[in-house]
Amino acid sequence: MGPAAAVQELGWYALRFVDQLGKLTVFAAQILRALASPPVRVRVFVQAVFDVGVLSLIIICVSGTAVGMVLSLQGYNTLVRFGAEQSLGAVVGLSLIRELGPVLTALLATGRAGSATAAEIGTMVATEQLDGLRMMAVDPIDLVVAPKALAMTVAMPLLSALFITFGLFGGYLVGVGLMGIDGGTYMSSLQSAVDFRDDVLGSLLKALVFGGLVGLIATFRGFTSAPTSAGVSAATTSTVVVASVCILLFDYVITALWGV
Amino acid sequence: MNLTPDAAGADVHVALERVDMAFGDRQVFRGLSCAFAAGKVSVILGGSGSGKSTVLRLIGGLVRPQAGHIFVAGEDVTCLSERQLYGVRKKLGMMFQGGALLDSLTIYENLAFPLREHTSLDERAIAAAVHRRLDAVGLTDVDRLLPSQLSGGMLRRAALARAIILDPVIVLCDEPFSGLDPVSVKRIENLLVQINQRLGITIVLVSHHIASTMRMAEHVVLLLQSDDHHPGTTAVAGSPEELRQSSDPRVVAFLTDECDDGDARAADVAAGNT
Amino acid sequence: MTRSPLRDFIVGCFVLAGLGAIAYLSISVGGLSYGGPGGLNLYATFDQTGGLKPRAPVVIAGVKVGQVTSITLDQNARARVDLDLDKSLKIPTDTSASIVTSGILGDRYISLQLGGESEYLKPGDEISFTESAVILERLIGKLIHNTDTAPAKTEGQ
Numbered sequence: 001m002g003p004a005a006a007v008q009e010l011g012w013y014a015l016r017f018v019d020q021l022g023k024l025t026v027f028a029a030q031i032l033r034a035l036a037s038p039p040v041r042v043r044v045f046v047q048a049v050f051d052v053g054v055l056s057l058i059i060i061c062v063s064g065t066a067v068g069m070v071l072s073l074q075g076y077n078t079l080v081r082f083g084a085e086q087s088l089g090a091v092v093g094l095s096l097i098r099e100l101g102p103v104l105t106a107l108l109a110t111g112r113a114g115s116a117t118a119a120e121i122g123t124m125v126a127t128e129q130l131d132g133l134r135m136m137a138v139d140p141i142d143l144v145v146a147p148k149a150l151a152m153t154v155a156m157p158l159l160s161a162l163f164i165t166f167g168l169f170g171g172y173l174v175g176v177g178l179m180g181i182d183g184g185t186y187m188s189s190l191q192s193a194v195d196f197r198d199d200v201l202g203s204l205l206k207a208l209v210f211g212g213l214v215g216l217i218a219t220f221r222g223f224t225s226a227p228t229s230a231g232v233s234a235a236t237t238s239t240v241v242v243a244s245v246c247i248l249l250f251d252y253v254i255t256a257l258w259g260v
Numbered sequence: 261m262n263l264t265p266d267a268a269g270a271d272v273h274v275a276l277e278r279v280d281m282a283f284g285d286r287q288v289f290r291g292l293s294c295a296f297a298a299g300k301v302s303v304i305l306g307g308s309g310s311g312k313s314t315v316l317r318l319i320g321g322l323v324r325p326q327a328g329h330i331f332v333a334g335e336d337v338t339c340l341s342e343r344q345l346y347g348v349r350k351k352l353g354m355m356f357q358g359g360a361l362l363d364s365l366t367i368y369e370n371l372a373f374p375l376r377e378h379t380s381l382d383e384r385a386i387a388a389a390v391h392r393r394l395d396a397v398g399l400t401d402v403d404r405l406l407p408s409q410l411s412g413g414m415l416r417r418a419a420l421a422r423a424i425i426l427d428p429v430i431v432l433c434d435e436p437f438s439g440l441d442p443v444s445v446k447r448i449e450n451l452l453v454q455i456n457q458r459l460g461i462t463i464v465l466v467s468h469h470i471a472s473t474m475r476m477a478e479h480v481v482l483l484l485q486s487d488d489h490h491p492g493t494t495a496v497a498g499s500p501e502e503l504r505q506s507s508d509p510r511v512v513a514f515l516t517d518e519c520d521d522g523d524a525r526a527a528d529v530a531a532g533n534t
Numbered sequence: 535m536t537r538s539p540l541r542d543f544i545v546g547c548f549v550l551a552g553l554g555a556i557a558y559l560s561i562s563v564g565g566l567s568y569g570g571p572g573g574l575n576l577y578a579t580f581d582q583t584g585g586l587k588p589r590a591p592v593v594i595a596g597v598k599v600g601q602v603t604s605i606t607l608d609q610n611a612r613a614r615v616d617l618d619l620d621k622s623l624k625i626p627t628d629t630s631a632s633i634v635t636s637g638i639l640g641d642r643y644i645s646l647q648l649g650g651e652s653e654y655l656k657p658g659d660e661i662s663f664t665e666s667a668v669i670l671e672r673l674i675g676k677l678i679h680n681t682d683t684a685p686a687k688t689e690g691q
Contacts, residue, residue: 046545054548087641093563124362132360135320135353136374136426137346158552165555168563188598192591192641196564204556 034142048151052113064163068170089186090193092171101164106210110243114218118239121222122232149215156211273298279328291492306483312466321345353423353431359415361407368403393421413444433465574619578631584667586642626651630663
């Protein structure tokens with residue numbers, strides 16, 4: 001490939017990126033309009049929360065506990081060299097609340113619920129179910145897309161909070177039960193290090209942003225997938241890839257901007 | 261609604277005027293014009309890839325043409341926004357090739373769904389309306405089944421029941437016979453004719469199934485792609501009889517080719533005629 | 535979409551559990567209940583805060599009773615540390631505040647030693663007796679200077 005062709009290729013990718021970004025923005029606006037205008041689809045939303053939130057519960061709780069346990073173990077082994085093992089609670093708590101909780105929850109939810117959402121909507125495109133809705137004068141964005149995107153946004157902070165709580169519990173188990181740190185020391189170190197406004201609120205904000213991102217990307221990829229089985233699988237894969245990268249990029253941006 | 265075919269003959273329900281349509285680089289139609297009369301069963305014929313299904317999607321406003329006008333029940337759907345289209349679509353029922361029933365809902369819920377969306381009927385009236393349509397298409401005891409639990413023929417009938425649930429004036433059917441056994445083909449065919457005759461609903465269907473087309477159609481539109489001698493997409497229209505007696509070599513070629521197309525179709529014809 | 539009592543119940547439980555976790559993190563871990571309006575706000579000035587941070591705990595006899603809200607430089611170039619304490623506490627006027635460290639390198643916090651006066655500090659008052667933070671490096675430096683001054687000066691340059 002000559003240099004001109006390479007530049008041409010680059011230009012093509014850049015154009016396609018901008019094109020996709022524009023379509024995504026329009027899509028997001030359509031979702032917001034659908035949410036703001038009647039009818040309010042409570043039942044569909046509850047079902048979506050069930051699919052996204054409840055079905056992700058086990059993986060979130062188990063992963064949270066495991067991450068808390070390993071953080072506690074690693075933290076203890078490092079801190080004990082400086083004789084600062086009484087700060088273990090702070091280390092575990094701050095890492096979980098500020099960073100690992102929202103990010104890992106979002107990544108896990110992307111793999112568990114985001115891919116499922118993209119596949120479900122993609123299948124509905126492939127089997128003409130969404131066209132069927134449009135022919136029945138029902139907006140598929142209003143009925144199918146918006147409740148799923150909203151459910152993801154709402155469920156993410158809840159899942160993240162559960163992840164963190166289970167992580168703190170796992171950290172406590174290892175730190176207090178295994179390493180013999182005093183339980184009161186662990187908790188007081190945790191409580192004095194963690195601030196509601198700076199840490200907890202920021203953590204929830206991060207989770208909320210990630211939830212919106214994953215919901216938007218998953219529904220967009222499903223909605224715009226090619227109406228074939230290959231299209232559905234491509235939509236699923238690209239949801240996981242794009243959403244994961246976006247979560248990590250936005251994590252940096254949020255941290256840099258708001259110091260969360 | 262016109263109940264007598266004669267009176268309906270003068271009344272054009274759906275018309276395409278000089279429509280250009282392309283998907284990306286692939287040109288499907290150039291300058292296509294055709295019309296479908298009210299109260300009649302019209303069939304769109306054409307080779308694979310001739311854009312038969314695209315005509316239905318254009319009529320429903322699901323895709324938009326690059327140029328031309330499409331009139332449905334007096335309104336030009338090419339000029340309407342998605343929201344305005346909803347008004348037109350309430351007068352249309354569409355039966356998709358794969359049924360397109362919502363696979364997370366039971367058959368009953370699928371049929372009840374349009375009523376819940378667009379009418380203020382109470383549960384009892386909805387149940388009555390749903391069962392009336394299911395009876396009409398000959399389905400019983402399927403209320404609690406999911407679409408995935410139905411056979412192909414039953415699925416088509418359920419889809420047809422949903423297409424007529426809101427009392428449309430036009431029903432569009434995309435390949436209602438494809439992949440069905442001869443008995444099911446005959447059954448769907450009879451149902452469509454019944455719906456047309458009893459309710460006076462205009463039916464536009466797309467099929468490559470020549471035998472059933474020639475039996476049931478009152479009006480046939482044959483789509484022929486442009487070639488060296490004929491620029492643009494041509495629509496040859498007429499009654500089945502007129503088409504059979506056509507001297508246009510392309511029409512003759514299409515009809516004979518398709519009729520000889522494999523044993524399966526010959527078997528369909530045989531079964532359909534018994 | 536139909537009602538499904540079991541599904542609705544499970545979703546309800548999920549939302550409650552999530553909100554419970556948020557509440558736990560906010561109140562118990564994040565200390566949301568602490569330092570609300572109407573708390574007892576006092577301040578103290580120190581020569582050296584030595585790495586004391588806002589939100590550091592304030593303890594009496596090892597029990598946390600409040601936290602540091604802000605650390606600023608006053609007009610005399612001393613550090614003014616604002617404290618927010620439990621408003622039910624009665625702090626005698628001759629109470630002293632000292633900045634201490636948990637462990638050798640641990641976090642700094644403020645310890646209050648209650649005095650014996652019968653008069654109590656009111657919100658906005660100053661705790662006038664203070665003991666600044668001990669800077670470990672400075673202590674070590676002094677130690678080296680006192681024991682081995684001359685060689686350190688000549689060889690160090």
